[in-house]
């Protein structure tokens with residue numbers, strides 16, 4: 001096996017809406033095994049779209065027009081739909097943004113969690129049950145018996161997200177897509193959840209594509225980072241390098257706009273007009289270059 | 296939270312009242328020969344138009360009085376419950392099965408399946424239902440099974456429309472996407488993940504439809520298009536009662552009250568069950 005083969009390798013991925021507007025503009029991005037890659041950008045930049053593209057759940061209106069996605073070397077675009085589903089199901093998992101709607105309201109937590117291990121991965125019932133309890137313990141759920149019998153609406157937001165984190169790690173995926181997993185939670189719970197994800201990630205050595213709009217979170221959890229603007233990766237580097245010396249003007253503007261944790265009185269400044277104007281022409285130029293070969 | 300508790304108490308009371316009446320009606324229907332004080336078909340001109348028990352001139356054993364042929368009204372209502380409830384259960388179940396299945400498919404798969412099913416529903420609903428029923432029974436011939444088939448054929452669209460809309464809402468939820476990512480097949484997701492979430496609505500609609508079936512059966516009996524005229528039906532009794540309203544009001548009023556109570560109970564029972572079944576409302 002090739003030790004340097006990326007866990008996830010996205011090469012020049014473009015996607016369009018029915019009206020022809022591009023939501024993803026030749027996105028290239030890779031996640032090495034065991035590594036956390038942050039994907040940061042403002043709301044609407046296309047972060048969720050990239051996650052959905054990887055997991056094979058793009059909305060029907062969004063069409064991929066260019067690019068390859070390789071999951072552990074397997075080209076997802078070349079697989080039959082059935083084989084692709086199986087591969088994605090076995091090797092990936094999602095930690096979603098909204099833990100309430102990500103759980104089925106009419107099924108108890110226990111069967112909902114074990115079901116996937118038993119039905120999809122063919123585990124025995126007792127083995128799946130033991131595994132789920134082990135992970136509930138790892139996400140610091142102290143009363144697993146009660147939680148397993150609950151319906152999702154009987155749990156707090158933080159507890160739901162713990163359950164979903166446990167479920168995501170349960171089948172030992174190689175890659176987890178975490179789509180703003182703390183955004184919907186109370187501020188006090190956010191840090192605990194972030195710590196849990198980081199801890200489980202280290203223990204299991206899982207690669208994570210961590211979607212966030214928060215540079216503070218990027219600094220805490222990731223080793224690599226891609227900065228996304230309007231569906232285009234404008235900067236891509238090691239996290240430490242990004243904070244030490246941001247290269248792209250948009251990254252610098254984003255940093256200036258982010259209040260520091262150390263300075264609670266820092267106000268949220270909007271991104272500079274000049275920077276946005278520069279970005280607009282950069283993206284227009286990229287689209288022009290793209291249209292030529294694609295019509 | 297407080298609001299939830301109040302509404303839950305309200306739904307509890309109406310669930311028990313409605314359920315109690317429906318249980319009573321069902322028991323009466325099942326054990327009609329044992330319970331009915333008289334033979335519902337026995338005519339006796341000596342006893343014609345006896346008033347109910349509390350009025351002067353009443354006879355013991357004829358609790359709700361008799362009709363113009365001297366037949367015992369209570370016994371006729373009890374036997375009438377048989378046909379009313381058989382039609383209610385059979386017709387509503389058939390309509391539910393057809394409508395919910397198509398609604399689930401249209402709502403979950405969308406696209407062509409949805410377009411075709413929705414178009415059929417639109418065309419179907421363009422017919423006025425009562426006229427449609429009379430037409431169908433005229434074609435199928437009178438009789439219990441024709442009435443059941445007519446109601447199912449007409450009313451499956453109620454289930455289809457509601458279940459389609461609910462399924463669409465559920466299909467957009469993240470848990471469905473999660474199941475896709477995990478590798479479940481589409482039909483498996485539809486049946487195991489989505490269906491349980493629309494079951495409360497199916498149950499509520501089913502109960503409501505039973506009430507509607509009772510009314511439709513009564514209307515068909517009223518216009519003499521239902522079962523053979525010998526068997527007592529609520530609609531048939533009402534039709535007879537209408538003719539003698541000035542001499543014997545009870546022959547019209549008691550079956551009407553019975554009919555209304557039953558129909559209301561079905562709809563309230565369904566709403567109550569839905570509130571109880573729904574894990575989010577519970």
Ligand SMILES: Nc1ncnc2c1ncn2[C@@H]1O[C@H](COP(=O)(O)OP(=O)(O)O)[C@@H](O)[C@H]1O
Nearest residue numbers: 017023042043044045046047048049050059061
């Ligand atoms: N279901 C959809 N159909 C079409 N366009 C969508 C859909 N969902 C989102 N979009 C558009 O795609 C772009 C990227 O959205 P998204 O990936 O959700 O952004 P982010 O997650 O970075 O906030 C946005 O401009 C949004 O309007």
Ligand SMILES: [Mg+2]
Nearest residue numbers: 047048179180
């Ligand atoms: Mg998003």
